[in-house]
Amino acid sequence: MVNGKIIFITGAGSGIGRDTAMALAKRGHRVIATTHSDQQAEKLNKLAYRESLSLKSFKLDVTVAQDREKILRYQVDVLINNAATGESGSLAEIDVARVRKNFETNLFSGIALTQLALRGMMYRNRGRILFISSLAGRVIFMPFLASYAMTKYAVSAGAESLRQEIKMIHKNIHIIVIEPGAYHTGFNQKMMATKFEWMDKSSYFFQGLERIKMDEDRHFRMTEQKSTKSIVRKIIKACEADKPRFRYSAPWWQSLGIRLLRIAGK
Numbered sequence: 001m002v003n004g005k006i007i008f009i010t011g012a013g014s015g016i017g018r019d020t021a022m023a024l025a026k027r028g029h030r031v032i033a034t035t036h037s038d039q040q041a042e043k044l045n046k047l048a049y050r051e052s053l054s055l056k057s058f059k060l061d062v063t064v065a066q067d068r069e070k071i072l073r074y075q076v077d078v079l080i081n082n083a084a085t086g087e088s089g090s091l092a093e094i095d096v097a098r099v100r101k102n103f104e105t106n107l108f109s110g111i112a113l114t115q116l117a118l119r120g121m122m123y124r125n126r127g128r129i130l131f132i133s134s135l136a137g138r139v140i141f142m143p144f145l146a147s148y149a150m151t152k153y154a155v156s157a158g159a160e161s162l163r164q165e166i167k168m169i170h171k172n173i174h175i176i177v178i179e180p181g182a183y184h185t186g187f188n189q190k191m192m193a194t195k196f197e198w199m200d201k202s203s204y205f206f207q208g209l210e211r212i213k214m215d216e217d218r219h220f221r222m223t224e225q226k227s228t229k230s231i232v233r234k235i236i237k238a239c240e241a242d243k244p245r246f247r248y249s250a251p252w253w254q255s256l257g258i259r260l261l262r263i264a265g266k
Helices: 015-026 038-050 065-073 096-124 146-167 187-197 206-223 229-240 252-263
Strands: 006-009 030-035 055-059 078-081 127-132 173-180 247-250
Touching (some): 006 015, 015 030, 015 055, 030 038, 038 055, 065 096, 078 096, 078 229, 096 146, 096 173, 127 229, 173 229, 187 206, 247 252
Parallel strands (some): 006 078, 030 055, 078 127, 127 173
């Protein structure tokens, strides 16, 4: 058991966010696990009640300013910016409105929520902000990921700059980036399917759509981790370590592959 912290996490209704929220609550932290829908929040609250966990869940749309201000009700020790959406499709033809929406959720809303959380952290001179980025925010490993990957490149760059800035005035506020690789949560499949909503006969790539689908399915069957445990362990370490690192990534073999690609000039 650890000394419990108040941890506020977005996008906790499914996947890595849900698993992280539950794992942190089981370790004795007080978790505010916000979700995309009321149904997700209800399920989390029922599960927390059954297991006697200090976890409270409610719907929070990170793109809505009034919803984001709910964080001001709590003296947050750790903010985990996890909420994200995914858009796929070639930049040669994707509607730019889809790209803007992707950035609004994955980048701009996280920045706005971070600014709110920092108010209390600055006053108390302690706290940490975790940005859930992606290994796709370091190397593009397959086509049609531009919109999503650009948001994650931006998240990582913004976090690095914020870290340098905060260190100038506060030594006990830590800015951290988490970089998950491919995990079988359903997020990847949902993201990759978005382009097929609009790639019709007018698409430059219409003739190759079936091949694209097959290649993507094969890629994720080969790379996705069935369990989220490895990345959840990294997030827990980032929340609890006395001197957290700036960057944590998992699974290890995908992280190593990305580093090698970068060294090779990718």
